[in-house]
Each structure stands twice: as structure tokens, then as C-alpha cells.
Amino acid sequence: MARIVSVNISDAKGERKRAVGRAELRPEHGINGDAHAGKWHRQVSLLARESIDKMTDRGLDVGPGDLAENVTTAGIDLPVLPIGTQLRLGRVLVEVTQIGKKCHSRCNIYYQAGDCVMPREGIFVKVLEPGAVAAGDVIEVIEE
Numbered sequence: 604m605a606r607i608v609s610v611n612i613s614d615a616k617g618e619r620k621r622a623v624g625r626a627e628l629r630p631e632h633g634i635n636g637d638a639h640a641g642k643w644h645r646q647v648s649l650l651a652r653e654s655i656d657k658m659t660d661r662g663l664d665v666g667p668g669d670l671a672e673n674v675t676t677a678g679i680d681l682p683v684l685p686i687g688t689q690l691r692l693g694r695v696l697v698e699v700t701q702i703g704k705k706c707h708s709r710c711n712i713y714y715q716a717g718d719c720v721m722p723r724e725g726i727f728v729k730v731l732e733p734g735a736v737a738a739g740d741v742i743e744v745i746e747e
Contacts, residue, residue, distance in 0.1 A: 605679035605742035607692060608652050611668030612637040620668035625737040628695045628730045634673055644700040645727040652677040654724040670721045679742055681726045689731070693740030696732035 611620035616638045627635045633646030640646060650672035658665050667675035674692065681702075684690075688699040703723050 606677055607738055607740045608677045609667030609675040609738050610736055611673055622668055625735055627735050629733050630730045646729045648672045648725055648727050649674045649676055650725040651681050682724045689745035691743040692736045695734040695736050697728035697730055700729050701727040
């Protein structure tokens, strides 16, 4: 069963996110209190714990939020979900808008490991229905 491992926010862009346990998501915005929230297609970022484990296997000391993802997941293969797929994160309905991203500059993780999984394995969603998400919530694929 897919689930949320951690919910993470940051006060500024370009920094690691800190776990908050629970957060409110709003349509046309994203996560309340997160620097990346706003009226655009990348309102909330998701990255699988399994992807983070690839980085720890290379010797990096990273965990949930350290790769700047808002929602750390487990048990779901995020990068294979087609754009337009709807997911239920707990009670919140979101839609996949982008798979991966282009990094315009190399982050600290890249320089430490020679690689970073977020550009390939992270996904972005927009919020369709509001509500709270929390660590432990179930993730359900609604449509692909």
C-alpha cells in the first residue's frame, strides 16, 4: 500500500525542507507555508523514499525533505505515472503535471554524490481539492 512518509516545507527556495508532520493544501496554491507554493503547475513536489535510498546507498546522509520534496512517499513508482494522473493523498485530490525537472544549476547534493535523483524521479502535482495531508496517509491512484 502506498503511503506518505513525510510532509516537508521550507521558508525559501533552494534549501532543504523540514518535516512538519501535517500540512494544509489549497487549490491554485499548494502547501500553506511552503516557499514553492503558488499559482503554477508545480505546486507540490513528490519523491519516493525508494529514490532517496538510492542516494544513501551512494554514501550520502540524506532523508525526507533533503532533496527539497514536499511529500516523501513509499510504495508507489512515481515517475511512471502519466501526466494527468489523479492521486488521492489522504483526502486531498491532486493531479500530476510534470515528471522530473531540469536543473539549471547543480545543487549541493549533486556535488556531494555526482548525481541527484529529483530531476529524474521526482514529480510535481497541482491541488484539485483542498485538505490536510500527514505522514502515514494512504496514497491512491484515481486514474491514469
